[in-house]
Amino acid sequence: MTLTNAARPAEPSDVKAGSTARERREEKRRRRRTTRAVVVATLVVVLAMGAGGLAWRLVSETDDLAAQNAVATELLASSDGKVAEQTTRVALSAQIGEVDSLLAEPILTRLTIGKADVRASLGAASDAVQASMVEFARSEVTTARKGLATAGNLGEEVYAATKGKGADAAVRARLRAALDTVTAVDVAANSSLSGTDLAELEQAALDLSANRSVVTVATQALYDAQDAVTCPAPDQVWDPDSGAVPKSELAPIPWSPTNLVRADVLDGLIALDAAYSKVFGEHLTINSSYRTYDEQKALYNPSSPIAAPPGCSNHGLGLAVDIGGGVETFGTEQYNWLKTHAKAHGWVHPAFAEPDGRVPEPWHWESVLARAS
Numbered sequence: 001m002t003l004t005n006a007a008r009p010a011e012p013s014d015v016k017a018g019s020t021a022r023e024r025r026e027e028k029r030r031r032r033r034t035t036r037a038v039v040v041a042t043l044v045v046v047l048a049m050g051a052g053g054l055a056w057r058l059v060s061e062t063d064d065l066a067a068q069n070a071v072a073t074e075l076l077a078s079s080d081g082k083v084a085e086q087t088t089r090v091a092l093s094a095q096i097g098e099v100d101s102l103l104a105e106p107i108l109t110r111l112t113i114g115k116a117d118v119r120a121s122l123g124a125a126s127d128a129v130q131a132s133m134v135e136f137a138r139s140e141v142t143t144a145r146k147g148l149a150t151a152g153n154l155g156e157e158v159y160a161a162t163k164g165k166g167a168d169a170a171v172r173a174r175l176r177a178a179l180d181t182v183t184a185v186d187v188a189a190n191s192s193l194s195g196t197d198l199a200e201l202e203q204a205a206l207d208l209s210a211n212r213s214v215v216t217v218a219t220q221a222l223y224d225a226q227d228a229v230t231c232p233a234p235d236q237v238w239d240p241d242s243g244a245v246p247k248s249e250l251a252p253i254p255w256s257p258t259n260l261v262r263a264d265v266l267d268g269l270i271a272l273d274a275a276y277s278k279v280f281g282e283h284l285t286i287n288s289s290y291r292t293y294d295e296q297k298a299l300y301n302p303s304s305p306i307a308a309p310p311g312c313s314n315h316g317l318g319l320a321v322d323i324g325g326g327v328e329t330f331g332t333e334q335y336n337w338l339k340t341h342a343k344a345h346g347w348v349h350p351a352f353a354e355p356d357g358r359v360p361e362p363w364h365w366e367s368v369l370a371r372a373s
C-alpha cells in the first residue's frame with residue numbers, strides 16, 4: 001500500500017515531470033533546429049548576397065570595359081589619317097580586337113578574367129593614339145602656317161606690283177582685305193601650338209587653310225584683272241616677276257655670256273645646243289634672252305605685235321630666247337631641225353609664234369616651264 005500509495009502520487013508527478021522533461025528536450029531540439037535553420041538561412045542569404053554583389057561587380061566591370069572599348073573604337077575611326085605615327089593606330093586596333101574577343105567569351109569566362117590589366121592596356125593604347133593625333137595636328141598647323149605665309153607673300157608681291165597699273169581698284173581692295181587678316185590668323189595658330197588641345201589645333205589648321213584659300217583666290221583675281229589690262233592677248237600672261245627676276249636666279253648662256261636665262265632651264269638649252277652643234281657645226285645664235293622690265297618697255301611698241309608689253313613677256317621671266325643663224329626663217333634646215341629636236345631638251349616653239357599664230361616669229365623659242373607656251 002505504502003509502496004502503491006507511495007508510488008501512486010508519484011505517478012502523475014512522474015508523468016508530469018517526465019512529460020515536461022520530454023517537452024523541454026523537444027523544445028530545445030526545436031529551438032536548435034530553428035536556430036540552425038535561421039543560421040543556415042542567414043548564411044545562404046549572406047552568401048547569396050555576397051555572390052550577387054561579386055557578380056554585380058564583375059558584370060559592372062565588364063560593362064565598363066565594353067564602354068571603354070566603344071570609346072576606343074570611335075577614337076580609332078576618328079584618327080584615320082590623323083596620326084603622326086601609324087603604329088599607334090595599329091597597336092590600338094590590336095587592343096580593341098583583344099577586348100572584343102574577351103567580351104565575346106561565355107559569361108562565366110568573362111566574369112573570371114581580371115579586367116584591370118586589359119583596361120590599362122587599352123587606355124595606354126588610346127592615349128598613344130591621342131598623343132599622336134596632337135603631334136599630327138601640330139605638324140598640320142606648322143605646314144598650314146608656311147602655306148599661308150607663301151600665299152601671303154605672293155599676294156603682297158602682286159598687290160605691290162599692280163600699284164598704279166590700272167587693275168580694277170575693287171579687286172585690289174579685296175586682296176588687301178584678305179592680306180590684312182593673314183597676320184591675325186597666323187598669331188592665333190601660333191598660340192594654339194603652345195597647347196595640346198586637339199580641337200583647337202585642328203581648328204587653327206582649318207582657319208589657316210581657309211584664309212590661304214581666300215588670299216589665293218583674291219590674288220588670282222588681281223592677277224587676272226591686271227592681265228586683262230596689261231596683256232590683253234590670250235597667249236600673254238601678266239607676271240609680277242616679269243623683268244624683275246633676281247640675278248641669283250639667272251645664268252649666262254656659256255657661248256653667249258651677255259645673254260641670260262633662268263638658271264634652271266640652262267642645262268636643257270646647253271644640251272640642245274650641243275646636239276645642234278653636232279649637226280650644223282656651230283652654236284645656236286642667241287639674239288635675245290632675258291629682258292628687264294625697262295628693256296621690254298623700251299622694245300614695246302603698242303602699234304606693233306612683235307614685242308609684248310612689259311610684264312607680259314616670257315623674255316622677262318628668263319624663259320624665252322630669240323634664235324638666229326637660220327632659225328629666224330620658217331622652213332629652213334635649222335628651223336626644221338629645232339622643231340624636231342628642241343622639245344626633247346625642254347624647249348618649244350609656242351603656238352602664238354607659229355606661221356598661223358597671232359605673231360608669226362620663227363626665232364622665238366620658250367622653255368616648257370613658260371606659261372601659255
Ligand SMILES: [Zn+2]
Binds near residue numbers: 320363
Ligand atoms: Zn622672243
